[in-house]
Amino acid sequence: MELRKSYFADVRKDDLHEIGQARPRSDSPGHVTGKTAFFADRNFPGMLHLKMVRSPHHHARIRSIDTSEAEKHPGVVKVLTAKDVPHNVYTILILIQVGPEDETVLADGKVRWRGEAVVAVLAETERAAQEAAAKVKVDYEVLPAVFDMEEALKPGAPIVNEYHGQNYYLYDSGECRKVRFGDVEAGFAEADHVLEQSYQSSPIEHAPTETTGCIVVPEGNDRFTCHTNTQAMFFTLDNTSIILQMPGSKLHFVGGTVGGGFGGKVDVIVEPIAILGAKLTGRPVCFVYSREEEMQISSPRAAEKVVIKDGVMKDGRIVARKVTGYTDAGAYSRHSPYGAQKGAGHYPGPYTIPNVWIDTYCVYTNRTPSSAMRGFGVTIGDFALEVQMDKLARLIGMDPLEFRFINAYRDGDMKAHRQPTEGAALIECMQEASRAANWPVAEKYMAMSSYVKGT
């Protein structure tokens, strides 16, 4: 790899020795010999297996639950319902004061998405747990469901989640996150061209090769050791402490070895109920998603819709940008209010635009709850923004890379959310990309700098 040292030569030390050198990964010897211990590479005598009874409906009231036949099934040790969970209604981000608590560990009176956990069955074998789960009788009254974000926001739409009371997350700024900078309508009035486009994405499953799971062992000292593949050890520990109303000192989480996560293992889903099962039975408990559960039940990346309206001048300057973003949280918040908020800060893109208006909505629908995945909140936005940039360049007959140089943010520029730009390197990246991709741009762009004014 060629390291071009001319960029930022006067603002960085040049005593870096590691970059460009290959160093062995410390975990690789374990991987290639099969010695790396993933959570499931453990076996404990007397270990029970947990299987979930899940909702077959997108939205339904639960009239009754009958677990009597399941409890009689050979090998079944314990059957858990909502009443067994000390603090059944939770939300992950309550740890950073992002409420309200809106999700049940086990469904209580209602299900809001197809696949929602209703009853947990603990048995001597996986097979017995599965067979017994099939014998749990749940009487549902099916309710109207809503799957489309814009339908969900219309008056009269079925309310997905009563803990919110409306089908959007209520920020302190109101029904959406808002960014207001300059006068966007004046910008559109002044623009030579205005282009409004709509972009949409589907949910994306991370599909890690190792499915989500944990093994919990009750210890002799009244503590519980939880071997888990969570990506969020302390989030999970603290949320489990709340859900089980158990001091954190009783919980010992062992993890860090994750067979693929990509953001799909940051929700607090398997650990609290498995620890509860271990507490109530006094036995080790294994709760691991089947491949089908991993694909259908675990949170995907949120579906998004992004509407971008830009005002652009013939000389290439973008003078106004208005963005309305919709993030489909599914039935519960999990990390989506945060994702939608990130989008609000991100939508102007790495460009300096004098007039910006952004609204981002976190919307509830009767779909699988979505959550984190690699750059959630901004990845789909970047797709939409950069496609939009190409369309704008085409509209004014300009080279798409030169068009980006004209609008690139530089040190000292004020961003729409009132953070001054510092440490920008977009221009230098594009200069290098221009060379590497053999996509030449005019010399004046190759002479630009992110941090030297007047270039």
Next chain:
Amino acid sequence: MAKVPVQFTLNGSEKAEFIDSGTTLLNALRDKIGDTSPKGGCHQGTCGACSVIIDGELRLSCLTLAETCNGAAITTTSGLAEGGVLHPLQRAFLDAFATQCGFCTPGMIMAAKVLLDHTPNPSRDEVVEALSGNICRCTGYEPIIQAVLTAARANSQNAA
């Protein structure tokens, strides 16, 4: 449930267990014998993480009943290093950064070993074909393909 006796060699050692009829080889190896190098990624024969070598052939241990393996010679990734020295494939995976999370790695190495046992100097296309039953979600496959080609070159140089 009546137990069924099974007996086979695992990485050269004699193993004998009583298992429930219907137990997969994957579960027998992991839960009974304690070799956790084959991984359960899907338990339905689609991901390749459970790949092992049975009598020289690549097999999915999650779809193989343990009781059908009586008298077989089974190889897993945990048995490849000899005397603490890594197998050339293990060395190549390490050097080529062909592992990230590591969950698919033991299965990948099994698939690659069967390829090189049958085809010591494979083309890139043959490597891709041989690994096509093994899913990796981290690397994008390219470092894995390079590792297998590197191991093949190392083998042919040693043979020459």
